[in-house]
Amino acid sequence: MQVLNFYSRIFADQLKRGRKTATIRLGDKSHKYRKNQLVLVTIGYQYSPRERIFEAVIDQVEVKRVKELSPRDIEHDNPEFRRHEEMIHFLEQIYGRAVTMEDEVTVVRFSQIVDSPSEFTDRKLGIGGAQN
Template sequence: MQVLNFYSTIFADQLKRGRKTATIRLGDKSHKYKKNQAVLVTIGYQHSPREKIFDAVIDQVEVKRVRDLSPRDIEHDNPEFRRVEEMIHFLEQIYGKSVTMDDLVTVVRFSQIIDNPPTVTERLRGIGGAQN
């Protein structure tokens, strides 16, 4: 199984709460990640123990220039960011090199795979609050 790993433990809470539903990776990674592919989402550093967060399915893989990232792309990667400049600064920190508006990035959107999802009836009951 392919692994979608995050190095920063900052993302653990965002992933577990469903606030982080995408990752923006520097370069064209379309050869590595494919739509409908199952992945194991983990957090940890290379050559160290990693924490399994959840299994996921890749919903979309899109290669684009940094300048073409939408606020929504950025927010799904990091709920604290909205602007391309914030994303550039973040990518520079992660990859340890300069990132420009012309650089290619890959936006990988994913959804958690839930073992025992609630039924439609259970979900509908939850909409209006507790009902007896």
């Protein structure tokens, strides 16, 4: 099984709450990730223990330039960001190099696999449970 790993612990909560549903990776990663592929989402650093977050299915893999990222693309990667400048700064921190609007990125959208989709959906939509 392919692993979709995140280095920063700040993403653990966003992933678990369903707020982070995509990752933007520098370069063309379309050879690595494919639509409908099953992946294990983890958090941790290389050569260190990693935390299993959940299994997911890849919904979409799209290669584009940074300047072509929509605010929605950026928000799905990091719910705190909307602007290209924020995304560029973040990518520069992760990859340790300058990133421009012309750089190629891969947007990988994914969905968590849950045991009971209706319960998960109901909970996310705030329905079910106690009635008013």
